[in-house]
Amino acid sequence: MLLQKMPGISQCKNTLRTMTWQVIAFSISLFCEIACGQVQYSILEEIKSGYIVGNVAKDLGLESKDLAERRLQVVSSSNKHYFNISLENGNLYVTDRIDREALCEMEDTCLLNLEVLAEKPVNIFHVKIYVKDVNDNYPIFLKPIYNITMSESALPGTHFALENAQDADLGSNSIQSYNLSPNQHFKLGEKITTQGIKFPELVLERALDREKQGFYDLILTAFDGGETAKTGTALLKIFVQDINDNFPVFTLDTYWINLNEDAPVGFLVCRLNATDKDEGGNGELTYSFSRIPEKALKIFSIDAKSGEIKVKGALDFEVTRNYEMTVEAKDGGGLVTHCTVLIQIADVNDNAPEIMIKSLIQPIPENSLPGTLIALFNVNDQDSGSNGEVSCHLPEKLPFKLISSSNNYYQLISTSLLDRETTPMYNITITAEDEGSPPMSSKKTIHLLLSDVNDNPPIFQKPSYIVYIPENNTPGSSIHRVQASDIDDGKNSELEYSLVSSNISNIPISSYVSINVKSGVIYSQRSFDYEELREFQFQVVAKDRGQLSLNNNVTVRICIIDMNDNAPKILYPSAETESTNIFEFIPRSSEKGYLVSKVIAVDADSGHNAWLSYHLLEIPDTSLFVIGQHTGEIKIGRDLQDMDSIRQKVVVLVKDNGIPSLSVTVTLNLVMAENFQEVLPEIVIQPKEPGPSSKVTFFLVVSIAVISFLFIVTVIVTIISKCRKTNSQTALGAFNRSWYPQLSLNYPSQFSDGSLPLPYSYDVCVTLDSTQNEIAYLKPIQNVPTENLIDTSDSATGDSTQDNSAPDNRNQADTKEQEENQPYVNFSCNLD
Numbered sequence: 001m002l003l004q005k006m007p008g009i010s011q012c013k014n015t016l017r018t019m020t021w022q023v024i025a026f027s028i029s030l031f032c033e034i035a036c037g038q039v040q041y042s043i044l045e046e047i048k049s050g051y052i053v054g055n056v057a058k059d060l061g062l063e064s065k066d067l068a069e070r071r072l073q074v075v076s077s078s079n080k081h082y083f084n085i086s087l088e089n090g091n092l093y094v095t096d097r098i099d100r101e102a103l104c105e106m107e108d109t110c111l112l113n114l115e116v117l118a119e120k121p122v123n124i125f126h127v128k129i130y131v132k133d134v135n136d137n138y139p140i141f142l143k144p145i146y147n148i149t150m151s152e153s154a155l156p157g158t159h160f161a162l163e164n165a166q167d168a169d170l171g172s173n174s175i176q177s178y179n180l181s182p183n184q185h186f187k188l189g190e191k192i193t194t195q196g197i198k199f200p201e202l203v204l205e206r207a208l209d210r211e212k213q214g215f216y217d218l219i220l221t222a223f224d225g226g227e228t229a230k231t232g233t234a235l236l237k238i239f240v241q242d243i244n245d246n247f248p249v250f251t252l253d254t255y256w257i258n259l260n261e262d263a264p265v266g267f268l269v270c271r272l273n274a275t276d277k278d279e280g281g282n283g284e285l286t287y288s289f290s291r292i293p294e295k296a297l298k299i300f301s302i303d304a305k306s307g308e309i310k311v312k313g314a315l316d317f318e319v320t321r322n323y324e325m326t327v328e329a330k331d332g333g334g335l336v337t338h339c340t341v342l343i344q345i346a347d348v349n350d351n352a353p354e355i356m357i358k359s360l361i362q363p364i365p366e367n368s369l370p371g372t373l374i375a376l377f378n379v380n381d382q383d384s385g386s387n388g389e390v391s392c393h394l395p396e397k398l399p400f401k402l403i404s405s406s407n408n409y410y411q412l413i414s415t416s417l418l419d420r421e422t423t424p425m426y427n428i429t430i431t432a433e434d435e436g437s438p439p440m441s442s443k444k445t446i447h448l449l450l451s452d453v454n455d456n457p458p459i460f461q462k463p464s465y466i467v468y469i470p471e472n473n474t475p476g477s478s479i480h481r482v483q484a485s486d487i488d489d490g491k492n493s494e495l496e497y498s499l500v501s502s503n504i505s506n507i508p509i510s511s512y513v514s515i516n517v518k519s520g521v522i523y524s525q526r527s528f529d530y531e532e533l534r535e536f537q538f539q540v541v542a543k544d545r546g547q548l549s550l551n552n553n554v555t556v557r558i559c560i561i562d563m564n565d566n567a568p569k570i571l572y573p574s575a576e577t578e579s580t581n582i583f584e585f586i587p588r589s590s591e592k593g594y595l596v597s598k599v600i601a602v603d604a605d606s607g608h609n610a611w612l613s614y615h616l617l618e619i620p621d622t623s624l625f626v627i628g629q630h631t632g633e634i635k636i637g638r639d640l641q642d643m644d645s646i647r648q649k650v651v652v653l654v655k656d657n658g659i660p661s662l663s664v665t666v667t668l669n670l671v672m673a674e675n676f677q678e679v680l681p682e683i684v685i686q687p688k689e690p691g692p693s694s695k696v697t698f699f700l701v702v703s704i705a706v707i708s709f710l711f712i713v714t715v716i717v718t719i720i721s722k723c724r725k726t727n728s729q730t731a732l733g734a735f736n737r738s739w740y741p742q743l744s745l746n747y748p749s750q751f752s753d754g755s756l757p758l759p760y761s762y763d764v765c766v767t768l769d770s771t772q773n774e775i776a777y778l779k780p781i782q783n784v785p786t787e788n789l790i791d792t793s794d795s796a797t798g799d800s801t802q803d804n805s806a807p808d809n810r811n812q813a814d815t816k817e818q819e820e821n822q823p824y825v826n827f828s829c830n831l832d
Contacts, residue, residue: 041092042130045100045110050093053083053129056116057090060125064090070118075358075378083114083129092127100131101168108170115407117358122376124409135173135226139165141234142291146220148202148236149334152210153243159189160202161338163290165222165232172225181219186238188220194253195340202236210240244333246277248285254340261317262348269300272307274329274337281332290338291326300343302327309341317347318382349387349436354380355444358409363449366420374400375412375446379432387436395429402430412446420450421487452489454546460484460554467522470561471530479513479522482554484542492546495520500539500553509538513558522556530562531604564658566604568612570666573599586648588674592638596625597668599632601654611657617665618651625650625670634668646672 039060041053057064057072067087074083074092084095104110114127146163167174178200180188185208189201200220216238224230251273259269276283287307289297299313300323307329323343330336359376381388392402392410399416412428426448433441460482467480486493497520502509514523520540536558543551584597603610614632619625624644626637634650648670655663 038126038128040128040130042132043094043098044132044134045098046134046136047094047098049095049097053092053094055090056085056092056125056127060116062090062118064088070120072116072118075115075117075356082112085116098131100133101137103131106168106170117376119359122359122373122411124405124407126407133170133173135169135224135228135230137168137173138230139167139175139222139224139232141165141220141222141232143234145235145237147239147334149239149241150204150208151243151245151333152208152240153245154204154208156204156207158204159191160204161191161336162200162202162220162236163234164197164199165234166291167222167224167230167232169224169226174224175222176225177223179221179223180236181221183216183218185216186218193340197340199338202238208240213240215239239334241333244278244282244331244335246282246331247335248274248276248329248331248337250274250329250337250339252339254342257341257343258346259311259315259343260346260348261315262350263311263315265311265313267311269309269311269343270341272302272309272327272329272339272341274307274339276329276331276335278331278333282335284332285329287327287329289325290328290336293323293325295320296323296325299323300325315345317345317384318351321345347384347387349383349434349438349440351382351387352440352442353390353432353434354382355392355430355432355442356380357444357446360446363451364414364418365453366418366450367453367455368414368418370414370416372414373411374414374448377410377412377430377444379408379410381434383434383436387434389435390432391435392430392432394431398426398428400426400428418450420452420489421456423450424489425449452492454488454492454544454548454550456486456488456492457550458484458486458495458542458544458552460542460552462554464554465556466559467556468559468561469524469528471528471563472565473524473527475524475526477524479524479558480556482515482520482522482540482542482556484520484552484554486544486550488544488546492544494545495542496545498541498543500541502538504533504536504538512536513538515540528560530560530606531566533560535559562606562609564605564609564656564660564662566609567662568601568603568654568656568664570654570664571600571602573597573666573668583669583671586636586640586670586672588640588672590636590640590672592636594636596634596636596670598634599627599652599654599666599668601632601664603656605656605658609656609658612654613657615653615655616650617653618649620645620648624648627652640672644672648672 039054039056043051043053056062057067062070062072067085067090072085072087072090074081074085080096082094082096082098083092085092100110103112110131110133112129112131114129116125116127117123118125141163143163148160148162150158150160165175165178175198178188178190180186180200180202185204185206187203187205189203191199191201193199200222202218216236218236218238220234220236222232222234255270255272257270259267263269272287274285274287276285285307286304287302288304289302292300299311299315300309301312302309307327309327322345323341325341325343326338327341328336328338355377356379357375357377361374364372364374379390379392381390390408392404394400394402394412399414399418400412401415403411403413405411410430412430426446428446428448430444430446431441432444433439461484465480465482469479473479482497484495484497486495496517497515498517499509499513499515504512510525512525514525515521516523520542522540537555538558539553539555541551541553543549586594586596590596599614601612601614603612612632613629614627615629616622616625616627616634621644623637625634625648627634632652632654634652650668650670652666652668653663654666655661
């Protein structure tokens with residue numbers, strides 16, 4: 001029994017020989033051929049990953065060393081990639097499992113079209129790969145159990161149609177034969193349709209007797225023709241019934257139907273019609289799918305009573321173009337007949353074109369020449385005929401255009417020079433439109449960035465800078481900030497600031513200011529003095545960090561603002577003169593408005609800070625003297641009176657107009673007398689403030705000073721009288737004893753403006769000790785300075801006795817002539 005099921009040994013040997021020749025023939029077919037610009041390969045399905053199909057680079061005539069540079073790659077319109085190319089040796093190898101049945105279903109020829117893209121220059125190569133079938137699928141019956149009902153009146157030789165098994169493989173790998181388990185009543189027959197499809201048939205060999213055996217269980221086995229045969233089985237349950245001797249009959253053995261892919265759900269595809277000559281229950285028919293692909297079962301339905309086939313799912317021409325199914329009609333007695341329904345799907349324009357970017361070069365330099373390749377893309381429309389013919393175009397007013405190449409490939413190139421500073425990025429929208437009715441379109445936007453080129457120099461915010469800073473600034477403090485901008489990008493816009501080397505009064509500019517390289521902040525290197533330097537200028541350079549650096553410069557002018565940092569300085573009377581107690585002489589006969597003296601001062605500052613004003617600070621009698629606020633001239637404010645003190649001390653305040661105001665004071669000692677004899681006691685006697693000692697000592701010293709002064713006056717008058725007789729211009733001598741008192745008497749003329757004194761000094765030496773009676777005659781002082789000469793008055797010339805005896809109403813002309821011939825006399829005595 002077991003031997004009967006197994007094939008014979010000779011049959012196995014023949015099978016092995018056949019398989020060996022098939023392998024040899026398949027190996028020979030693996031060699032590629034180049035025909036009409038295409039490379040073809042043949043491979044087996046289910047080949048392992050990494051299997052080398054062939055050397056594409058060699059077959060295409062490409063050098064292996066150029067593969068990486070040209071970026072040889074496989075491009076595919078589908079989302080799944082089964083192959084890849086090694087850039088080292090150019091081998092085309094398998095990267096994923098290849099199932100011929102999934103790719104091509106029941107097609108006799110399974111062809112994969114590959115496109116190989118090479119760049120620099122851009123080339124498209126077409127590769128065809130034929131996928132050969134291998135015996136990787138088992139025969140399968142759609143039902144594991146088939147219930148067959150037959151009448152006991154069936155005559156021997158009666159044929160009962162059975163369901164055929166399905167095998168996804170093709171050719172010899174598909175189903176080749178059927179086998180039925182051994183039994184006494186039935187044998188296996190075969191029915192071939194007009195399409196060449198083999199259906200097994202159950203043939204009754206011996207008459208049935210339901211009373212002896214009411215049912216039979218038989219095993220139907222299907223064998224394919226693979227090298228190692230694969231089998232599939234189904235259980236046949238045969239029920240014996242009473243007589244039903246007429247089978248249902250379809251009007252057509254095969255139904256051909258054309259159906260548009262946009263048919264809606266519920267659309268009636270066809271209505272099948274079968275008849276049965278039997279009556280009653282044996283003539284009532286039911287329709288059902290006996291063999292239908294799984295995909296078709298989700299799309300079509302059949303009404304069991306009417307035989308109407310309707311659409312219940314979405315049709316798609318691009319997924320499946322035709323369907324084949326077998327419909328059975330079964331009567332009430334269990335008799336079954338079959339028909340084939342072939343549905344051909346017609347294409348409609350229901351797919352928009354698809355734009356796929358194959359190569360995109362970005363960013364591109366802004367100085368790229370016209371004609372620069374930016375992108376390479378492919379347009380694919382899954383529709384067929386005119387529905388799949390596509391054209392592409394770009395929006396207007398863009399500096400780009402499209403160039404069409406073979407097989408729906410397009411190049412996007414530039415048409416003019418680009419400027420990143422004007423337009424840093426372009427949104428290029430590509431529109432693809434097919435020729436269907438109505439047409440369908442799709443859009444793809446490419447965001448193209450431009451890379452910067454250093455083509456713009458830095459620009460300062462101002463053409464020049466004028467900076468005002470106060471003097472006496474803190475060294476190291478920030479003065480100002482110069483700022484430039486560069487419309488370039490990245491390092492091309494990063495700026496560095498520096499000073500142009502120059503000198504100011506032979507001193508480098510770096511000794512005056514410095515600049516922060518990054519921020520452009522200018523710092524002072526020293527404290528500026530307006531009185532030394534009022535303004536200076538220099539140049540600042542802004543330089544970018546581009547590969548070919550660009551720069552620009554600007555002039556910065558620094559103006560020093562004067563601050564009130566200098567107090568007024570007294571030119572007259574000078575500090576040296578003040579330390580020697582200079583006295584100004586005022587004749588008693590002077591009237592109101594008489595010019596006593598003039599304070600002259602200057603201020604090193606400028607502007608308002610140098611506007612000086614003069615004020616009397618300390619004065620015994622506010623009405624006695626007045627001072628010009630802006631001239632500094634001290635004049636008599638009223639007529640002199642006898643009761644006025646001979647000696648007057650006036651303190652003059654000189655202040656500027658700055659904020660805060662600075663000032664200086666000077667003290668003037670004024671003596672009022674009609675002649676020198678009245679002046680001398682006041683000059684010599686310098687009463688001191690009483691100390692903590694007894695007042696008796698003070699009066700004793702005063703008495704001695706008065707006696708000494710009178711003695712000295714007598715001697716001076718005697719000497720002057722004698723000198724006047726022998727020489728009209730006699731210079732008085734001076735004692736050489738340095739410890740004697742010394743003073744200077746300025747006796748201005750009434751015709752003089754009193755602005756500057758004429759020192760003509762005499763040394764008058766007396767003994768302050770009463771026990772000493774030595775008298776030294778006067779002698780003129782040599783090398784008298786004359787830089788402070790002013791006009792003189794007659795009261796200071798000639799002999800003092802003559803001045804006292806002269807009448808007040810003397811002739812003015814004679815007096816003026818006499819005064820012009822007399823020198824200005826300055827008496828000085830040591831009062832230490």
